[in-house]
Amino acid sequence: MPAPDPSSLPLTLLQEVFGYSAFRGEQAAIVEHVCAGGDALVLMPTGGGKSLCYQVPAIARHRRGQGVAIVVSPLIALMHDQVGALEEAGVHAAFLNSSLSSEEAQQVERELMSGRLTLLYAAPERITTPRFLAQLTHLHEKGLLSLFAIDEAHCVSQWGHDFRSEYLALSTLHERFPEVPRIALTATADDVTRADIIERLALQDARIFVSSFDRPNIRYAIVEKEKPREQLLRFIQDEHEDEAGIVYCQSRKKVEETATWLESEGIRALPYHAGLDAELRMRHQDRFLREEGLVMVATIAFGMGIDKPDVRFVAHLDLPKNIEAYYQETGRAGRDGLPAEAWMAYGLADVVNQRRMIDESPAGEEFKKIQRGKLDALLALAEATDCRRVRLLAYFDETYRGADGRPLQHCGHCDNCLNPPATWDGTEAARKLLSCIYRFHQNGGQRFGAGHLIDVLRGKMSDKVAQYGHQHLSTWGIGADLSEAQWRGVLRQLVALGHVFAEGEYSTLALAESARSVLRGEVSIRLRVATQAPKRGKVSRSGARAGQVGKGAPVDLDAAALARFEQLKAWRAEVAREHGLPAYVIFQNVTLAEMARQLPQTLTELGQISGVGAKKLEAYGREILRVLDVS
Known part of the structure; x- marks a missing residue:
């Protein structure tokens, strides 16, 4: 079989490895630019396909003999999921973090230095150690260092919503390896944060790619606080019963009290915050990723890098610090592109507390001034009587447009558009x-x-x-x-x-x-005028609500297809347990639903379904046809 034309290699890899027929939005331009050795700053919403923007170039450059890609990742859970998904797709990847024994870490290092690895994930504090930099230097001298991908790049900025000092040392990568392309990626960055990322990571010559920040599948709703826990319970019971969700609270005490209270009301909920024992925290996170229908009640310590695609709602019981934080946190809902909801209860105490935290912080006056401006923008969003989506996108300098490209003032899918408030x-x-x-x-x-x-x-x-x-x-x-x-x-x-x-x-x-x-x-x-968001009808156990998702099943499946979908999910659960991976790493719900809907008759037909790559087709194809009862 002849080698593919280099100019079409990225698309070939997208189809063969990941099972997608075409790139989305800016992905194709980003991949082409990085494959050619260019630096890039990528601003793309959560769920927009950021990981493909560096994974495809990493695979392409590795196949061309250009070595391993180093991925800077801030969280162990993200590394595990990404590596597991890549290995499932037939790409040799690994991670280096504290979860490995010394023997396991040494084996990963041997794979790294041999050039056999395609991608290696590691935290910034490990990457910038003298030992690791020496290993990178050795690889570079052998021509086996293909690119650096810096995920969650907003962490480098003091103006960002999740500043992490260890990211500052990443500027050494450009200083030591100026010829190696770098791609920095983030889901949120306003103009100030963006400029800071460019300055601190020395990306002045990088090409900047800004995708649309719109998440059309997410419905935004903000309600005035009355009895917030009862409001939250009604929201979950009426609209997201038995569905996975995240509830954000400001304090550790409130996290634990809310999780306990939800449990007492029949909602399966777990707490997550930095004060919990590390082993318990990891166990709760692992359960959330692997089990269906769990609600995680958490501080903002939870969520960055969480790849779980079927989170159907994100709720805030306390006001976030700014719109970037709100956008990042709400963006963890509906990563699979299916309908999801961002809900927040907001009151006077939230405003007072956030302003006081800024005023009483030891930061300089310039920093406080910028943070007050960011808070004011979030308050304007919360108090708005016009379209939430239009305001949210405007914050990121984007105009909301219809399918024909014309600017629109109403999305028709947020609380203010669906139920215009009186003034x-x-x-x-x-x-x-x-x-x-x-x-x-x-x-x-x-x-x-x-x-x-x-x-x-x-x-x-x-x-x-x-x-x-x-x-x-x-x-x-x-x-x-x-x-x-x-x-x-x-x-x-x-x-x-x-x-x-x-x-x-x-x-x-x-x-x-x-x-x-x-x-x-x-x-x-x-x-x-103070209003309570109207109920939109209780979700039945089967999830049959118009335009919504029940337990991951699109409502347009007929009874026979729904039965096939459930059979596929049961088969997937067994495979996931055997492999020690979250079920969505094997196949996402949208892919299983398409299998159930199309009922492919042959391996060739199965391979045409989005999300079925060559390795997965080879590994699971015949089993899937058996489950679908295709003779």
Whole structure:
């Protein structure tokens, strides 16, 4: 069999190794550029196929005798999954990390130095050790160092949402091996973070590829907090029963309490945070990856590099730090391209806490200023009455467009588009609230929190009101026409708009400079009416909800195809157990569903299904036809 034309080698590899008929979006241009030896910075959403952008060039360059690709990866779990998937596809790959014994690590190093490996995954702190750099130098001298892939590249930036100091040392790769191409990849980076990545990794001459940040399969929803745990439970029970999901909380204590509470309510849930014993943490992560229908309740310590494709929802019980963090975390839902949901409950305390963390941090004023701006952008998204998706994409300098390329102002698939919120003229209410805070300051120069402020506005007598004589203020009772919940909504939105800020341990309230223009009537304030997201109908056990996924099965499968799909999943589970891998590494649900739908009659027909590469066809083809009962 003649060798393939080098110009078509990447596409040939995509088809033979990974079982995909064509590259998506920017993938083809990125692969061609890196295969030719160019440096690249790739910004591509989670689930957009970033790993193929370096795996295909690594395989192509290795086949051309150019050696091994070194992949910088921050997490052990990601290394294990990626290597397992590559080996399943017939690509010789390995990782070096603390999970290996000394004998196993030595064997990997022997494979590395022999040039037999196609890809090696390692953490940045290992790659920059003198010993490892010496090994890389030896490989380079023999012409066996093909490329460097730096995954999660935003970790190098102090402006990014997950800065890791060990990434800073990666600049040595360019200094020591300037001829070796480098590809840096991230799912999120605004202009400031992007510039920092380029500067710190010396990628000034790299070609920048920016894919669309739109994840059309994800529905975004943000609700006002009332009883957040009960709201979360209703959300899971009504829409994602028996489906895998991630729930993010800010504190370790809240993670454990939420996981325990969900368990008590019949939801299979596990906690994950940095304070847990390392072995228990790894066991929980492993269960989440390998079992179906588990909910992981976690701090942001969980998730980077998690390749589980069938996460059907990501929920936030606390406000993230900024839009990049929100986007990265929500992007862990629906990596398989099937419908998924990003849900967040958000309240006044979230705004106050995030602002206080910035103000009380030991960082310099420039850093704080940028972080406040990033938080303000997230608050604007949370309080928005227009399309969430349009706003989210605009943050990343992208215009939302329809299939015909025309700019659109509505996606038709977020909560605000599906159920447009009502708004009201809150100018007078805002002036009353700001005036009350001003009167507090005039009357003894003291500051008070939200509860006392609302009591005074509504004319509610309390011990504190009597203690300070605030029933005699001119603002006493001027807001009796609004409920306590309504006033909390007004205050939350004024804090989000920057007209009010909270300080100190007790979150006492003060006026910002911008409040003057509101008090003088120079600025009008429109506020959203507090609403609870309507129920969209409970998911049946079979998952039969229009346009949604139930336990990984697309609803367009008829009864016979659904039965075949379940048989294929059972077969896949056995194979995964035998190989010690998550089931999705063998085949993803979308591939099994296509097999069940098309019912291929021969190995040739089976090989035409997306996700079935040559190695998997050889290893599993006849078994799959047997399961499908094709004689």
